[in-house]
Amino acid sequence: MDSEIVYDERGLVACIVQDWNTGEVLMLAYTSASAIERTRETGELHLWSRSRDELWHKGATSGNTQTVRALRIDCDGDAVLALVEPAGPACHTGERTCFHRGELEPAAPHEVLPSLERTLAERALERPAGSYTVELLDDRTRAGAKVEEEAAEVVRAVREESDERVDEEAADVIYHLLVLLAGRERHLRDVERVLDERRR
16 A cells, blocks of 8 residues: 555645544544554554654644554645544543534534544543432343334334434434443444444
């Protein structure tokens, strides 16, 4: 693959950094042949800092490193896609992604479930008083019963109700299922991995 990368006159190529688990785009940077070589050696993302004109180990100072799961190149070879598991925020501002400004609402469809999972994790950690999510996390039996109840409701909605009601009931199933999974410290990525293996 490395021989197919087309570097510019400075020896650089654009690198799009994407979250391996959620598909969210985290940042755009530049990389070089030496940075890619270092990335392969260490398993952590290395880039090229154009402002400092030097090799840059992403997160070396902040601790917000990015473990690289895969490197891909586009059809022309003039852009690299780094699929990473981030250890913290990608942006120097402390935001999860560098793309935190502009037209943020509505969220893109692929952003919704990862955002919900992060909210569930926050509720589990912060445990706000009166939180329905916390109540379910503390009572797996109740959470399981809610999944069963909501699944029956979506089936009934498909059979008897409007498309809007089907969507609403399906959303209820997904929310309660994610809470149930969170109670067992399981994540969407664990389920997605099984689905990926089954399709092969």
